[in-house]
């Protein structure tokens with residue numbers, strides 16, 4: 051297994067803010083026309099539990115459509131769309147919590163929880179609803195969200211292996227990485 055950290059900018063590649071405060075009557079305010087069915091149902095019945103705010107986060111998209119992230123990783127759509135607790139977007143529904151700086155071993159250190167992970171087939175991406183308790187430890191996060199300030203997010207995951215896009219080498223450990231991954235990450239060759 052390889053531990054991965056993926057980082058996402060506060061403005062995603064289609065110019066949307068990646069994190070968006072969910073308000074009442076959200077369906078009317080939703081930034082896009084298309085809403086996945088499970089998210090639509092969630093928003094239709096949306097009632098904030100007292101003492102919490104909720105944000106919508108555009109977490110990650112399939113590599114085929116969104117390309118490579120800033121760390122040179124791309125996640126194939128076939129892996130992301132898988133349902134169940136083993137891999138894919140559904141794993142957020144089982145294990146997803148909000149952490150700071152990837153101190154994520156103990157759920158007691160979390161700052162919020164993923165209450166819905168939804169696959170957006172139109173934009174080939176994972177959308178998360180995250181519940182954040184209004185507590186002292188979250189004061190700065192909530193202030194930034196309420197002031198519409200940029201929030202950058204990242205994701206930690208475990209991957210069974212990496213495949214090099216140049217030579218096809220499969221590495222199950224970092225020590226198995228080929229020279230392309232070690233020395234030429236994010237380089238684009240003249241032939242693409």
Ligand SMILES: [Zn+2]
Pocket residue numbers: 214215216217218219228229230231
């Ligand atoms: Zn290689």
